[in-house]
Amino acid sequence: MNRVNQEGTLCQNLAWQNWTEILELGRHVNTTSNAWLEAYSQQDEQTAVFLSGRVGLRPISDDVDDGHDIIAKAAPAIINLSETYTSSEAHWIIEASSIYLFTPLRLMSAFSISAQFAANFMQILQCQTAEVMCSPIHSDCGSKRLAASLLARLEDGQPAGQKVFVTQAQLATETGLSRQWVNRLLKQFERQGIAELGRGHVLLRAPARLECQFG
Numbered sequence: 001m002n003r004v005n006q007e008g009t010l011c012q013n014l015a016w017q018n019w020t021e022i023l024e025l026g027r028h029v030n031t032t033s034n035a036w037l038e039a040y041s042q043q044d045e046q047t048a049v050f051l052s053g054r055v056g057l058r059p060i061s062d063d064v065d066d067g068h069d070i071i072a073k074a075a076p077a078i079i080n081l082s083e084t085y086t087s088s089e090a091h092w093i094i095e096a097s098s099i100y101l102f103t104p105l106r107l108m109s110a111f112s113i114s115a116q117f118a119a120n121f122m123q124i125l126q127c128q129t130a131e132v133m134c135s136p137i138h139s140d141c142g143s144k145r146l147a148a149s150l151l152a153r154l155e156d157g158q159p160a161g162q163k164v165f166v167t168q169a170q171l172a173t174e175t176g177l178s179r180q181w182v183n184r185l186l187k188q189f190e191r192q193g194i195a196e197l198g199r200g201h202v203l204l205r206a207p208a209r210l211e212c213q214f215g
Contacts, residue, residue: 009076009120009123009124010049010051010076010117010120010121010124011117011120012116012120013116013120014114014116014117014120015114018113018114018116018117019114019117021113022110022113022114022117023100025102025106025107025109025110025113026049026100026101026102026106026110027042027045027100027101027102028098028099028100029098029099029100029101030096030097030098031053031093031096031097031098031099032093032096033053033093033094033095033096034092034093034094034177034178034181035092035093036091036092036093037055037079037081037091037092037093037099038081038091040099040101041081041101042101044103044104045081045101045102045103046080046081046082046102046103046104046107047078047079047080047081047082047101047102047104047107048078048079048081048091048099048100048101048102049076049077049078049099049100049101049102050073050075050076050077050078050079050097050098050099051075051076051097051098051099051100052075052097052098053074053075053093053094053095053096053097053098053099054072054073054074054075054077054093054094054095054097055072055073055075055077055079055091055092055093055094055097056071056072056073056091056092056093056094057071057072057073057077057128057131071131072094073128073131075097075098076124077124077128078121078124078125078128079091082104092181142175142177142181142182142185143185143188145174145175145176145177146171146175146177146182146185146186147210147211147213149166149171149174149175150164150166150171150195150202150204150207150210151207151210151211153165153166154204154207161203161204161205162203162204162207163198163201163202163203163204164201164202164203164204165200165201166200166201166202167200168182168183168186171186186202189210192209193205193206193209194206194207194209194210194213195210
């Protein structure tokens with residue numbers, strides 16, 4: 001995939017020289033997968049522009065612990081790092097990504113270089129908002145893999161309310177997710193009344209619901 005295709009609508013109808021000048025205002029970072037975006041940002045960098053890869057979007061106006069899962073968004077994507085809610089879980093990098101980080105001043109300078117870039121930037125934000133607002137609550141960001149791992153440990157005909165003896169580290173290894181992300185998804189299952197976390201085990205209260213929603 002060439003660079004222009006990766007950057008998609010961000011550079012649509014822009015002169016190449018203007019696009020180059022805009023990128024020079026940002027700080028370029030190549031990230032790993034399964035990582036917090038905040039780990040890559042520096043002081044005063046409040047905007048992350050994803051040119052490739054995938055990042056997790058959080059439903060707007062909802063608390064991070066209210067039971068909503070994140071929504072996987074492929075680049076181009078724009079993340080606001082200046083939001084004040086607690087938890088970096090809203091900014092989870094799902095795939096290795098190419099991003100540019102901007103301070104507010106440098107972003108405004110980028111807008112002054114090209115009004116078209118500013119329009120493209122706002123269009124992407126509007127599309128993200130629409131995607132988040134219209135997305136079902138249970139978009140999969142590892143939920144299906146985690147559910148499959150838990151359900152595979154149940155014996156045929158095993159009733160609800162049975163303990164599955166497995167650690168979060170084991171689940172992380174099996175699913176390819178980070179231990180922190182496994183913990184977050186398990187807490188989501190717990191809030192929904194599907195499971196209950198225990199020491200060295202997960203109590204499946206409603207395995208049929210787990211299979212129906214994520215199977």
